[in-house]
Amino acid sequence: EPEVTQTPSHQVTQMGQEVILRCVPISNHLYFYWYRQILGQKVEFLVSFYNNEISEKSEIFDDQFSVERPDGSNFTLKIRSTKLEDSAMYFCASSGIRGGAAKTQYFGPGTRLLVL
Amino acid sequence: GEDVEQSLFLSVREGDSSVINCTYTDSSSTYLYWYKQEPGAGLQLLTYIFSNMDMKQDQRLTVLLNKKDKHLSLRIADTQTGDSAIYFCAETTSFSGGYNKLIFGAGTRLAVHP
Numbered sequence: 411e412p413e414v415t416q417t418p419s420h421q422v423t424q425m426g427q428e429v430i431l432r433c434v435p436i437s438n439h440l441y442f443y444w445y446r447q448i449l450g451q452k453v454e455f456l457v458s459f460y461n462n463e464i465s466e467k468s469e470i471f472d473d474q475f476s477v478e479r480p481d482g483s484n485f486t487l488k489i490r491s492t493k494l495e496d497s498a499m500y501f502c503a504s505s506g507i508r509g510g511a512a513k514t515q516y517f518g519p520g521t522r523l524l525v526l
Numbered sequence: 527g528e529d530v531e532q533s534l535f536l537s538v539r540e541g542d543s544s545v546i547n548c549t550y551t552d553s554s555s556t557y558l559y560w561y562k563q564e565p566g567a568g569l570q571l572l573t574y575i576f577s578n579m580d581m582k583q584d585q586r587l588t589v590l591l592n593k594k595d596k597h598l599s600l601r602i603a604d605t606q607t608g609d610s611a612i613y614f615c616a617e618t619t620s621f622s623g624g625y626n627k628l629i630f631g632a633g634t635r636l637a638v639h640p
Contacts, residue, residue: 453630466627519568
């Protein structure tokens with residue numbers, strides 16, 4: 411069964427450093443998303459991406475964040491200058507375009523980011 | 527604004543039924559989902575229900591939707607120790623533009639004991 415994959419599974423970085431989180435969505439999906447879950451809190455929407463542009467972004471997704479689909483398979487989230495409060499689990503998700511089931515979002519296993 | 531609320535903890539005995547409840551505020555919600563998260567793992571889609579349905583059954587899982595009260599429940603029959611996890615309720619509004627964003631509840635931690 412196709413699945414969303416994410417790398418790395420864990421990332422430790424120093425405050426102020428740039429990090430890139432990588433995702434490979436399900437191959438026939440066209441919509442891509444990033445969510446984050448700060449420890450003990452709700453899963454929060456960050457951004458949705460379609461046709462090489464951002465469809466919607468949340469207030470959390472400020473100028474320090476960017477997303478890119480550099481090739482036909484990868485979808486990346488970059489945090490330019492990490493802050494302590496960026497420490498969280500980051501989930502990538504993807505969905506298709508037709509029918510109810512195809513619009514369901516399928517999630518990757520997450521990347522746990524720790525900013526020191 | 528949009529909000530999804532869940533009780534935080536549920537403890538059941540192995541073999542009993544579990545019922546996890548969720549309330550949401552957005553009356554324009556079109557799809558409601560249940561995701562399962564095991565320790566250290568990602569979000570696994572369990573089931574979903576479209577807002578024009580009252581009930582959906584999938585093997586041991588039964589989803590009930592009361593749209594008037596904006597109440598969603600997930601019933602797990604014959605609960606097993608492997609069902610121990612955090613269960614997230616999530617809702618999304620109309621799929622204009624094709625994409626959608628999920629609004630999640632805080633999750634209900636289900637503990638199954640012998």
